[in-house]
Structure formats: C-alpha cells, structure tokens
C-alpha cells in the first residue's frame with residue numbers, strides 16, 4: 001500500500017533553495033488511523049551480547065547490564081530486522097513515523113515513541129512514561145556556518161527538551177521498561193539509580209518522578225552546575241554527593257546495584273541507547289530522509305555516538321535510506337581518552353584521569369561504551385577530534401553572537417567542525433549536523449566567567465560586559481555612541 005503524506009514539519013533544505021530538486025509531497029494528510037497502527041504482533045526485542053562471537057540473548061525483562069560470557073561484554077538491544085521488513089515497506093515505515101511525530105496520539109507523538117516498533121515493541125502503552133520528548137529543533141545555522149566556510153551547518157538541538165539535555169530520549173525508554181517490569185511483576189526493583197555528571201541524573205529524576213518510582217543519583221561533589229544539582233533535588237530524588245569524580249561515581253553505582261535491588265540507568269544499560277537512537281531517525285525525517293554527510297557528537301561516556309550510529313544504521317539496514325553519515329566524536333582535550341587511542345591508530349585504549357573542563361558533563365576518563373564507540377566509528381568512516389578550553393569557549397562566544405546560546409559541549413562540537421573544515425576534511429557544501437546535547441542555560445557559570453575574563457586557559461576575545469549607567473537618558477545615549485553609529 002503506497003502511502004502518501006504531507007510532512008508537516010520538514011524544513012526545505014538550502015539545497016532545495018540552491019536549485020537541487022526537493023521531493024514534492026502530495027497534499028492529503030495520512031489517515032489518522034494509520035498513525036494509530038498497532039505494532040505487528042510478531043515484533044519484539046531482546047538483549048544480545050555486544051561481542052559478535054558470543055550470540056547469547058536475554059529477555060528485556062531481566063535485570064541485566066552485561067552478558068554472562070567470559071568477556072562480561074556489554075549488551076545491545078536487538079530487533080528482528082526480517083520481521084520488521086515483512087511488517088511494512090520502507091516507504092510505509094517512513095510515512096508512519098512522519099505522521100505520528102509531534103501529534104497528540106498517545107504515546108506516538110513523542111519523538112521516541114513515534115518509532116515504538118523499532119524501540120520497545122512489546123511494552124504496553126499504559127506503562128510508557130513519556131513527557132513528549134524528542135521532536136527537537138534542527139536549526140540551520142546559516143550565518144554562523146558562513147563564518148566557518150560552510151553552506152549547510154545545522155544544529156540538532158537535543159537540549160531543547162524536558163530536562164534540557166538529550167538524556168530524556170534514553171530515559172523515557174529505560175524508565176518505561178522499569179515501570180513495565182514492576183507493573184507486570186517481572187522483577188523486584190526498589191529504585192532506579194545512576195552516576196552522573198549532571199544531565200543523566202536530571203533526566204532520571206524527572207522520569208522517575210513522573211512514574212512514581214524512587215530515584216537515587218550519585219554525583220561528583222562540586223563538579224556539576226547549580227542547575228544540574230537543583231533538578232534532581234526538585235524532582236525528589238535521593239541525591240548523593242560524593243568526594244570523587246564521575247568515574248569514581250560510576251564505579252560506586254555499579255557496586256551498589258550488584259548488592260541491592262536498584263536498577264542501573266546509565267547508558268551502560270543498553271535500553272538507554274534505544275531511546276537516544278531516535279534522534280538520528282528524527283534528523284532523517286527532518287531532511288525528508290536525505291542522509292547528511294557528517295554528524296558531530298560531543299562525547300564522554302560514549303553511549304550517544306553509538307546511539308546515533310545505531311539509528312542511522314537501522315534505517316539503512318531496513319532500506320529507508322541508502323547510506324549512513326560519517327560520524328565524528330568530539331572530545332574536550334582535558335578528557336580525551338578516545339581521541340588519544342584514535343590518534344595512535346587504535347593500537348591501544350587506556351583510561352585516563354580526566355581533568356577539569358568547561359565541558360563538565362564530558363569530564364570522563366574511563367568511558368563505559370568504548371567498544372560501542374569504536375564499533376560505530378569503524379562502520380561510518382568516522383573521526384575523533386578534540387578541542388581545548390580556549391577553542392571551546394571562543395567558538396561558543398562566536399556562535400552565541402549569531403543567535404545561539406551554546407552549552408560548552410556544543411562548543412566542543414563546533415570547534416571540531418571548524419578544525420575539520422580548516423583541514424579540508426569537511427567540504428564547503430557538505431551537510432554537517434552538530435548535536436547540541438544540552439541547553440546553555442544549564443551551564444551559565446562558564447559563560448559568565450568567560451565574559452568576565454575569569455576562565456583559566458581561556459582568552460575572552462569576545463567578552464561582552466554590561467555597561468552600568470545612571471538613570472539619565474543622556475548618559476545612555478553617550479554610552480551608545482561609543483558602541484554604534486547614531
């Protein structure tokens with residue numbers, strides 16, 4: 001059945017304006033009933049060992065984060081691609097996802113649950129914990145792109161979300177599965193817990209509060225922002241401040257979930273990946289299923305780069321697109337274990353002691369998803385690049401002066417794009433997506449310090465200080481004359 005539909009929220013890409021043919025759509029809207037299409041009964045998903053030679057599988061109803069094999073490998077949520085292909089044609093899947101996203105059809109309006117069949121097909125809709133996550137803005141940074149010599153620089157604003165970071169995407173899936181397991185008696189789970197640099201904890205606290213499930217967050221004391229600390233406090237989570245760094249917190253949470261019935265919510269748990277991969281499918285939808293050339297992801301624990309690749313690759317394997325983009329991991333120089341391994345030709349990966357960085361959420365030296373990240377980079381002709389503190393804050397300030405309000409992690413991504421453009425790795429007309437992983441309003445401390453010229457290792461070349469004046473119009477005009485031609 002060929003389905004026709006009007007994409008109500010696809011932007012006409014610059015290529016269309018530049019004369020390249022953009023796909024024309026018919027005007028009739030898809031039948032509303034289509035969007036409510038129940039998942040084909042045969043679709044399901046399982047945990048599978050990430051080690052390709054193992055083959056062990058486990059029910060998603062099990063409390064399990066790693067395989068039982070001798071490698072104790074991570075897991076991956078796997079779907080039966082043949083059954084998905086048999087269920088509907090690629091064009092029908094595209095049309096179904098397009099019709100649902102952004103609608104008020106529970107739970108399908110969510111950017112994640114509009115792809116339910118590709119994420120958690122088995123879960124009862126009433127057990128889904130969703131706050132309309134996803135459907136984030138894909139912003140054409142036309143003016144700033146020109147300063148970098150790019151005609152198609154786009155920002156996927158995953159930080160425009162319920163808790164102001166991309167973590168909501170994975171958390172809706174994980175907390176929904178926990179809710180489902182508790183409601184169906186599949187497992188005794190007293191609470192859900194995570195270690196965090198501040199965004200995972202914020203997302204977990206919000207979704208647990210929405211579900212009425214107890215939440216525990218383990219945080220590196222003094223190393224997260226005020227906004228990040230306030231979120232789990234406000235959502236009623238048990239907030240444990242530990243005198244260590246994130247890597248120390250990650251070690252602790254893994255120890256306690258092995259001893260008491262607390263369910264682990266870090267992206268070591270592959271359920272998180274399933275939700276986060278939906279942002280890749282959204283990018284394809286927003287470009288009318290055209291595949292971008294580059295996707296740049298600021299990275300720390302390395303779950304998100306794999307999630308994005310997995311989303312693009314699922315669409316490719318299932319015939320909805322004809323390729324995957326080149327993936328780029330962007331790291332802060334002060335927390336760059338993957339960059340070091342890449343620079344040394346993948347000969348050896350060694351955890352490091354991550355140093356303080358303005359990109360505080362990626363101050364991670366011992367990433368749990370190292371194998372996943374390398375797997376994704378090897379299958380997308382991927383690149384790893386880094387940016388130092390001055391490069392991060394300088395380009396953040398330049399981007400902000402074109403209307404953005406970047407978090408420092410977005411700054412890492414932009415700085416890496418600038419480097420790759422300057423090297424000629426990225427061409428002028430390549431379509432480049434930088435994933436903005438959080439909202440700048442969660443990270444104001446570093447921005448304030450930048451404009452006050454108080455950041456270590458940073459020259460505030462674009463500092464913009466407020467002018468304090470008496471309440472006299474003449475004083476204001478005099479001050480303005482020093483700034484603009486009147």
Ligand SMILES: Cc1ncc(COP(=O)(O)O)c(C=O)c1O
Pocket residue numbers: 165197198199200267298299300301302303304305361362409437438
């Ligand atoms: C704002 C922000 N950006 C980027 C990242 C990196 O994502 P990942 O840990 O999946 O590499 C994180 C968390 O780790 C984050 O909180």
Ligand SMILES: N[C@@H](CCOP(=O)(O)O)C(=O)O
Pocket residue numbers: 167195196197198199200201265266267268300301302303304361362
């Ligand atoms: N930046 C993350 C660190 C943990 O990453 P996760 O993928 O394990 O959740 C955070 O915000 O805590």
